[in-house]
Amino acid sequence: MAKLRACRACHYLTTEDQCPNCRATSMSTSYTGVVVILPGRNPNDDPRRSSYIAERLNIDKPGKYALKVR
Numbered sequence: 065m066a067k068l069r070a071c072r073a074c075h076y077l078t079t080e081d082q083c084p085n086c087r088a089t090s091m092s093t094s095y096t097g098v099v100v101i102l103p104g105r106n107p108n109d110d111p112r113r114s115s116y117i118a119e120r121l122n123i124d125k126p127g128k129y130a131l132k133v134r
């Protein structure tokens with residue numbers, strides 16, 4: 065399995081060199097904690113409305129995120 069990188073801008077986890085979430089190219093291999101935000105019943109729902117974690121991390125799309133990125 066390829067090593068996941070965390071986007072420094074939005075904390076999205078991916079194996080690519082560019083963040084598919086926000087298109088930033090500043091990726092870090094040094095991060096701690098993984099958070100998975102699951103999609104709601106309506107995929108267009110903002111997860112921040114139903115998830116405390118999503119609200120705290122300001123995550124507006126379901127996906128896999130790092131808790132802390134260095």
Ligand SMILES: [Zn+2]
Binds near residue numbers: 073075083088
């Ligand atoms: Zn990003």
